[in-house]
Amino acid sequence: MSHKTWGGRFEGRTDVRVEAFTESITFDRRLFRHDIRASQAHAAMLASVGLLTLTEAEAIRAALDEIRSEIEAGKMDYSVSLEDIHTHIEHALIERLGDTGRKLHTARSRNDQVVTDMKLWVRDAIADLDGLLVDLQRAFVESATRERGVILPGYTHLQRAQPVLAAHYFLAYVEKFQRDRERLADCRKRVNVLPLGAAALAGTSLPIDREFVRRELGFDSIARNSLDVSSDRDFLLEYVFCLSLIAVHLSGWAEEWVIWSSTEFDFLDLPEAFCTGSSIMPHKKNPDVLELTRGKSGRVIGALQQLLVLVKGLPLAYNRDLQEDKPALFDAHDTVAGCLALAAPLVEKTRLKRQSIESKLDSGFLDATTLMEALVSRGLPMRSAHEAVGKLVKECLERRLRLIDLPDSAFDALVPGHGAAIRAGLGVTNAVAAFRSYGSTAPAEVDKQLSEWRDRLGLGQAPAA
Numbered sequence: 061m062s063h064k065t066w067g068g069r070f071e072g073r074t075d076v077r078v079e080a081f082t083e084s085i086t087f088d089r090r091l092f093r094h095d096i097r098a099s100q101a102h103a104a105m106l107a108s109v110g111l112l113t114l115t116e117a118e119a120i121r122a123a124l125d126e127i128r129s130e131i132e133a134g135k136m137d138y139s140v141s142l143e144d145i146h147t148h149i150e151h152a153l154i155e156r157l158g159d160t161g162r163k164l165h166t167a168r169s170r171n172d173q174v175v176t177d178m179k180l181w182v183r184d185a186i187a188d189l190d191g192l193l194v195d196l197q198r199a200f201v202e203s204a205t206r207e208r209g210v211i212l213p214g215y216t217h218l219q220r221a222q223p224v225l226a227a228h229y230f231l232a233y234v235e236k237f238q239r240d241r242e243r244l245a246d247c248r249k250r251v252n253v254l255p256l257g258a259a260a261l262a263g264t265s266l267p268i269d270r271e272f273v274r275r276e277l278g279f280d281s282i283a284r285n286s287l288d289v290s291s292d293r294d295f296l297l298e299y300v301f302c303l304s305l306i307a308v309h310l311s312g313w314a315e316e317w318v319i320w321s322s323t324e325f326d327f328l329d330l331p332e333a334f335c336t337g338s339s340i341m342p343h344k345k346n347p348d349v350l351e352l353t354r355g356k357s358g359r360v361i362g363a364l365q366q367l368l369v370l371v372k373g374l375p376l377a378y379n380r381d382l383q384e385d386k387p388a389l390f391d392a393h394d395t396v397a398g399c400l401a402l403a404a405p406l407v408e409k410t411r412l413k414r415q416s417i418e419s420k421l422d423s424g425f426l427d428a429t430t431l432m433e434a435l436v437s438r439g440l441p442m443r444s445a446h447e448a449v450g451k452l453v454k455e456c457l458e459r460r461l462r463l464i465d466l467p468d469s470a471f472d473a474l475v476p477g478h479g480a481a482i483r484a485g486l487g488v489t490n491a492v493a494a495f496r497s498y499g500s501t502a503p504a505e506v507d508k509q510l511s512e513w514r515d516r517l518g519l520g521q522a523p524a525a
Contacts, residue, residue, distance in 0.1 A: 065143075065147055065150070065165075065170070074141075079140045079141050079143075080140055082143065082380075082383075083140040083143050083144070084143065084144045084145075084383050084386065085138050085139075085140060085142065085143065085144050085145060085148060086138075086140075087386055087387050087390060088144050088145045088146075088386050089131075089136075089138065089145045089148075090145075090181075090390065091145050091146075091177045091178070091181055092128065092131045092136075092145050092149065093128060094176075094177045094178075094180035094181050094184075095145055095146055095149055095173070095177045096124045096125075096127065096128045096149060097180065097277070098173065098176045098177055098180060098256060098277065099120075099124055099149070099164060099173075100120070100121050100124055101256075101273050101276035101277050102164070102168060102256060102273060103116075103117045103120040103121060103124075103164055104117055104121070104272070104276060105268060105269050105272040105273045105276070106163070106164075106166055106167065106268075108269055108272055109266075109267050109268060109269050109272075110267075111163075111166050111167065111266060111267075111268075112163055112166075116160045116163065119157055119160055120153065120157065120160065120161065120163075120164055123153055123156045123157055123161070124149070124153065126156070127149055127152045127153065127156075130152075136148065136152070144170075146170055146173055146174065146177070150164065150165065166266065167257070167259065167264045167266040167268045168256060168257070168259060168264075169258075169259045169260035169261075169290070171258070171259070171260050171261065171289070171290035171377070171378045172255050172256050172257065172258040172259055172260075172286075172289055172290060173256065175255040175289060175290065175292065176254070176255050176256040176277075178296060178385075178386075178389075179251050179252070179253075179254075179255065179279075179295060180277065182251050182295060182296065182299050182389075183248060183251050183252060185299070185393050186244050186245075186247065186248050186251070186299070188397065189244060189303075189306075189393070189396065189397060189400070190241055190244055190245075192397060192400035192401060192404070193237050193240055193241050193244075193306070193400065194241070194517065195400070195404040196237055196400055196403050196404045196407065197234045197237050197238065197513075197517055198404070198517050198519060199403075199404040199405070199407035199408045200230045200231070200233050200234045200237075200407055201230070201231070201234055201510070201513050201514055201517060201519060202408065202519070203226075203230045203407055203408070203410070204226070204227035204228075204229075204230035204231050204234075204510055204513075205227070205510060205514070205522045205523070207226040207227065207230070207412050208225065208226065208227035208506070208507075208510065209225075209226075210225070210226035210227075210412055210414055210417065211223050211224070211225060211226070211417075211418075211421060211488050211489065211492055212224055212225070212226050212229055212327075212412075212417060213417075213420070213421065213424060213426055214229075214426075214501075219424075220423070220424030220425070220426055221426070221429075222426055222429050222430070222491065222501075223421065223426045223427070223488040223491050223492050223501075224492070224501040225492060225501050225503065225506050226412060227506045227507075227510055228500075228501040228506045228509075231506070231509055231510065231513065233309075233313060234513055236309045237306075237309065240302065240305060240306045240309060243302045243305065244299075244302050247295070247298045247299050247302050249280070250294065250295050250298060251295045251299070252278075252279050252280045252281075253279060253280065253281050253282065253283050253295075254270065254273060254274045254277065254279035254281070254282045254283060255283045255289040255290075255292070256270070256273050256277075257270035257273065257282070257286075258283060258285075258286035258287075258289035258290060259286065260290065260377075260378070261286060261287050261289075261290050261376075261377035261378065262286055262287065263286040270282050287376055287377050288376075288377075289377075290377040290378040291374060291376050291377045291378055291379070291382070293367070293370075293371055293382060293385055296367065296385055296389055297364070297367050297368065297371070299389070299393075300360070300363055300364045300367055300388070300389060300392045301364055303360050303363075303364075303392045303393060303395075303396045304357075304360050304361050304363075304364045304392070306360075306396050306400075307356070307357035307360035307361065307395070307396055307399070308357060308361070310353050310354075310357065310396075310399050310400070310403060311353065311354045311357035313353075313403075314350040314351070314353040314354040315350075315354050317330070317347065317350050317410070318347050318350050318351060318354070321347050321350075326413055326416040327412060327413055327416065327417055328410055328411070328412060328413060329410065329411045329412075329413050330345070330347055330350075330406075330410055331406065331409035331410060332345065333409070334347075334349045334350075334402070334405075334406045334409070335347055335348060335349070336348045349402055349406060350406075353399045353402070353403065356395050356398075356399060359391060359392070359395050360392045360395050360396055363388040363389070363391055363392035364388075364392070366388045367385060367388050367389070370382070370384055370385060370388075371385075421488045422462055422488070425453050425456070425462075425463060426488050426491060427463055427464070427486050427487060427488060427490070427491040428449055428453055428463065429491075430485065430486070430490070430491040430494050431449050431452075431463055431482065431485075431486060432445045432446055432448075432449045433445075433494070434482050434485055434494075435448065435449070435474055435475060435482070438475045438478055438482075439475070440474065440475060445474075448474050452466065452470065462486075463486050464483065464486040464487050466483070467479075468480045468483050471483055510522065
């Protein structure tokens with residue numbers, strides 16, 4: 061018999077150039093565990109409905125275990141003539157069991173087989189990625205705990221805006237990565253729908269039990285439309301979209317820390333183990349891990365674009381174009397996983413340069429908005445208070461003063477009798493202490509949020525300050 065799963069209809073050999081062009085074994089071999097797991101469940105189901113004997117099903121199960129062990133040990137000989145991992149495994153099975161091995165593909169097609177393998181793989185990938193995101197969240201929470209007394213300048217438009225607690229800053233990234241985790245969890249709901257049993261596109265006339273396979277493989281539900289199954293890559297695109305957002309969040313964080321580690325900002329001391337030097341400039345300490353994290357986001361976003369273009373014009377049901385989904389998926393996942401694996405230890409080992417930060421806090425009028433709100437709280441209309449503070453800032457710029465350097469009379473002119481009290485509330489420390497709204501950088505709010513995140517992420521009670 062032909063080694064091709066479809067060889068019966070053809071008389072001549074496939075052109076070797078076509079075999080090289082159409083193969084996918086060079087990239088889909090990583091699906092071997094998922095293919096074997098799905099095949100064992102399928103064999104057990106075939107036995108349950110009488111399409112295999114129990115003896116045949118057990119022989120298939122045992123032989124597939126042996127094949128998995130051989131692949132894990134690097135003993136599988138791969139050949140482009142066998143196209144893909146699914147055919148390699150089936151060929152190895154037939155070599156062992158003969159006609160019993162040839163029965164395994166009963167009531168299934170490579171179309172629903174491939175989608176099932178991919179869903180199993182993505183399901184595992186989501187679990188792995190969620191673990192990496194948790195590690196990164198914990199690293200940020202520990203940094204927030206360690207640096208919780210530090211005040212940072214907050215920025216909008218990369219211009220100094222208002223003061224924030226360092227803990228508040230670190231927890232902002234915890235929130236971003238929590239949304240990423242929630243997106244992955246929601247994506248998993250659509251991943252965890254069993255495709256197997258749809259066969260090529262129309263189902264099968266054989267008496268299969270899809271519910272049996274669903275239970276065996278731990279899927280939540282069964283795909284309802286066989287025609288939809290073989291062309292469905294929505295789950296895959298959705299996963300890569302989730303990866304793209306994670307990459308965007310990582311890229312924004314990396315960009316910020318690249319800037320903060322510069323001499324001009326001097327906010328961060330990056331660990332040497334995560335930096336490199338220059339081949340010509342001996343003084344350099346370059347943030348290469350952060351820069352590559354920023355750069356690699358383009359690969360992930362590109363993978364999403366590639367997949368969207370891949371499926372945008374395909375008619376129902378299966379088309380061979382869909383073979384090209386795997387390189388983009390695998391590369392996007394590997395890229396994000398690699399970035400996350402370095403992000404957590406980098407965050408853990410990075411320290412804020414407290415003295416440098418503190419020495420620059422008086423510049424940039426970080427307390428201007430606090431002054432405006434102090435005027436509002438004493439009865440001045442917001443727009444009037446905004447204009448008045450703007451004029452005071454202009455005066456300070458001309459005289460090279462801080463707002464707190466202005467005399468009480470400057471504030472008495474705006475709210476008679478309150479100048480001294482208003483002036484006493486200026487400065488970054490007082491500005492931070494003035495915050496009170498839920499979710500703000502108010503010290504009590506930040507302590508509450510930090511405690512909640514430590515509990516949520518299983519970090520236990522924070523050590524004493």
